[in-house]
Amino acid sequence: MTLQDMNEYETAFNEDDEEDSDWEPLxxxxxxxxxxxxxxxxxxxxxxxxxxxxxxxxxxGILRNGFFASPFFEDAIASRTESESAGRDADSSSRNSVSSCSTAVGFDERMLLHSEVVVKSHPHPERPDRLRAIAASLATAGIFPGRCYPIPSREITQQELQMVHSSEHIESVQLTSHLYSSYFTPDTYANEHSARAARIAAGLCADLASEIFSGRCKNGFALVRPPGHHAGVRHAMGFCLHNNAAIAALAAQAAGAKKVLIVDWDVHHGNGTQEIFDGNKTVLYVSLHRHEGGNFYPGTGAAWEVGTAGAEGYCVNIPWSRGGVGDNDYVFAFEQVVLPIASAFGPDFTIISAGFDAARGDPLGCCDVTPAGYAQMTRMLNGFSDGKLLVILEGGYNLRSISSSATAVIKVLLGEHTETEFVKRGPSRSGLQTVLKVLQIQKNFWPTLGPSFEELDLQWRIFSIRKKNKQLKKRRRTLAPICWKWGRKSVFYHLLLKGHFVAKSKRR
Ligand SMILES: [Zn+2]
Ligand SMILES: [Zn+2]
Ligand SMILES: [Zn+2]
Structure with missing residues (x-):
């Protein structure tokens, strides 16, 4: 059949059956x-x-049946106006005493307007439902609105942005507000509301940082999007437009913080945050992420990336060599690397770049961290900087996982008991290997790591020797029967083939 034949065939068919009804079910x-x-x-x-x-x-039915369509949004507005009027009525000292012991949450519905407009073959994982899901989970638990208080939102200023990003980058984000749909990279979209959403996200993070540092609230959670940790000095990428954590760190410093610790437990390396604070000894950036020799997005964050320009050691990368990493490896890395370095650094403000894409069930991260693991890591970091801790949402794409994880983290911020406690077991083989490699590199900048490196290294060597011996014994045991089996088999095949050959030749 030629193309012409096909055309004729189709026309003939169409003439016979103009309604095409036969084709519809197919x-x-x-x-x-x-x-x-x-x-x-x-x-x-x-x-x-x-x-x-x-x-x-x-x-x-999680979205359709209203599971995530909670009455939260109306309540939030009501409680905001309530607290605003209460604040206006009361004198400032009593207002401080009310909030100084509480946890603040930064949220604004206008961040839900940032979404991918173009309908693609696959729905974009960084979608407004992420915030809706977490917000509904917090509302259901009576946390927010409820035991946390909302901070008023504002858009970050040009001057504040310029402390982190180049003017060209700020302008390129701003330009998207005039476009129905635009892309920074094939996976980093913007619509006409994105620039404002990004400014609100950054504004909330900056205000939470200064509120917490100045003691007007105990700690805080920034329920924000678009996320930020991939956004560098002059680029938007990886769903990130402005670097919220970097802006928050500088806001804390503007409020008087001398040393800021940023721990990034998003499953991806925060290349943007690393770039922004490279060569800066006042900000210590620690990231745990899948790396796999640079094959996992964005490919940066190897253990040897330790910072430059005299600030070596102020960048600590813990690069996992595989997927499926769980609570035990994370907590082990915290105990062996993150906590000792953080103690030596002595921050007076702590930020968590809290992506929940290393959570169990995440479609992008494919790791295995549970809400109990996230709660444990939060508890461990809560011991620094007098508990002045700001948690900023980054990635995380499984609605149920991010909701339960974020809720567990905020419960720790509130000082509440979490339902599932973390049960400690040892690290995995590959987890231990990664931690050893990081210790070996970072002990050159943080001498406090020396003894634990020697100890772990020795344990690892003993373990390896024992394992080798076991394998040798196993091989010796299995060696004889295999020879015997193969010996018998070869005799069997020999006979069979010979017989076959004989049978064939006889027929001739
Ligand atoms: Zn990370
Ligand atoms: Zn991520
Ligand atoms: Zn699914």
Whole structure:
């Protein structure tokens, strides 16, 4: 059949059946061959009922049935105006005493307007439902609105942005507000509301930082998007427009903080934050992330990236060599690397770049950190800088995982008991290897790590020798039977082939 034949055939067919009714069921069938998971956006084949990645049901009602459409938003506005009027009525000293022992949350609905406008073959994982999900979870738990108080939102100023980003970058983000849809990179989108959402996110982070540092509130959680840790001095990438954590660190310093610790437990390396504070001894950047020899996005963050220009050691990268990393490896790395270095550094303000994409069930991170693990890490960092701790949301794309993880973290900020306590076990082999490598490099800048490196290294050597011996013994045991088996087999085949050959030759 040539192309011309095909055209003729099609025309003939169309003439016979103008309504194309025969084709419709087939077309419909093709359309429902796959479905996208509401909870994690991943694609599944039609005959699968539960999502392959996160286990969510195909016809999940988490969004449709109002699970995440909580009365939160109206309540938040009501409580905000309530607290504002209360603040106006009361004198400032009593207002301080009310909030100085409480946890603040930064949130603004206008950040929900930032979304990908262009309909693509796959829904974008960094979507407004992420904030809706966490907000609804907090509302259900009576945390926010409830036991946390909202801080008023504002847009970050040009001057504040310029302390972190180049004028060209700020302008390029600003320009998107005139465009219906635009892209910084193929996966970093913007719509007409994105620039404002990014300014509000950064503004909330800056204000939370100065509120916490000045003691007007105990600690805080920035429930913000777009995320920030991939945004560098002059580039937007990896769903990030402005670097919220960097802006918060500088706001804390503007309020008087001398040394700021940033711990980034997002599953991706915060290349933007690392770049911004490279060569800066007043900000210590620590990141735990999947790296896999540079094959995991964004590819930076190897253990040997320790900072430059006389600030070596003020950048600490803990690069996992595989996926599936869980609570035990994270907590082990905290005990061996993060806490000793943080103690030696002695921060007076602490920021967590809290992506929840290393959480169990995340479609992008494919790791295994549970809410109990996140709560434990928060508890461990809460011991620094007099508890002046700001948690900033970065990534995390499984709605259920990010909701339960963020809720567990905020409960620690509130000083509340979390339902599931972390049960400590040892690290995995690869986790231990990564931590050893980091210790070996960082002990040159942080002498406090020396003894624990020697000790762990010795344990590792003993473990390796024992393992080798075990393997040798095993091989010796299995060696004889294999020879014997193969010996018998070869005799058997020899006979069989010979017989076959004989049979064949006889027939001739
Ligand atoms: Zn899913
Ligand atoms: Zn990270
Ligand atoms: Zn991430």
């Amino acid at each position: 077309k419909r069938h093709v359309e429902i061959l796959k479905w996208f998971c509401t909870n994690c956006t991943m694609v599944n084949l039609d005959d699968v009922v539960h999502c392959d990645v996160c286990g969510e049901h195909k016809r999940s």
